[in-house]
Amino acid sequence: MSKKPTITRAPSVARYEYRVWGEHPRARKLLEQLASTVSEERVKDCYLLAGDGSWNAKVRNNRLKVKQLIAEDRGFERWSADRPRSAGDAPQPFDVLFEQLRLDRPQRGKSYDLYDAVDRLEADPDTKVVFVVKQRKRYTVGRLRAEATDIEIVETSEVMHTLAIEGEDLDDLVALRKKLGLSDQPNLAVHTAIALTGD
Numbered sequence: 001m002s003k004k005p006t007i008t009r010a011p012s013v014a015r016y017e018y019r020v021w022g023e024h025p026r027a028r029k030l031l032e033q034l035a036s037t038v039s040e041e042r043v044k045d046c047y048l049l050a051g052d053g054s055w056n057a058k059v060r061n062n063r064l065k066v067k068q069l070i071a072e073d074r075g076f077e078r079w080s081a082d083r084p085r086s087a088g089d090a091p092q093p094f095d096v097l098f099e100q101l102r103l104d105r106p107q108r109g110k111s112y113d114l115y116d117a118v119d120r121l122e123a124d125p126d127t128k129v130v131f132v133v134k135q136r137k138r139y140t141v142g143r144l145r146a147e148a149t150d151i152e153i154v155e156t157s158e159v160m161h162t163l164a165i166e167g168e169d170l171d172d173l174v175a176l177r178k179k180l181g182l183s184d185q186p187n188l189a190v191h192t193a194i195a196l197t198g199d
Contacts, residue, residue: 016076019164020185027180035139049128062106
């Protein structure tokens with residue numbers, strides 16, 4: 001599965017994101033003070049690491065979500081996002097994975113187990129599948145969103161800590177990054193950080 005990914009249709013969403021790693025207790029505390037709303041959730045994701053860091057693909061609740069890096073500006077990455085409903089909607093090579101994982105089954109009301117589907121995947125040196133559990137706190141700060149998340153790698157039980165801000169207004173994001181004291185931290189997407197844990 002060495003084909004270069006391609007877009008098959010226009011993405012539905014595009015936002016700027018900035019993600020740092022580590023606990024950052026000061027920034028987390030400040031987010032609590034700045035936020036107009038705070039919520040918590042626990043989610044399970046299955047990341048499909050296909051070797052090209054400009055693509056981020058995962059399965060959540062038996063639905064594929066694919067994000068593509070489309071721009072970088074002032075340290076922020078702008079990602080488009082889409083949720084393909086069929087293999088034909090998915091960019092390469094995720095169209096093949098969609099088919100092999102039989103992700104059409106849950107949409108048709110058929111019985112489905114993602115772990116079993118992954119076990120049946122054809123061996124591919126270009127693709128790695130990683131299951132994670134996320135304990136996440138979400139914040140709304142004006143027109144922006146932020147999150148503080150603990151990510152557990154299911155296979156190894158390793159826990160990674162991350163903090164992110166995202167939105168569509170780059171000036172507001174730059175100001176929030178500075179206020180949180182994160183301007184000198186590298187911006188690293190989740191799938192890239194997960195891939196590095198296996199190195």
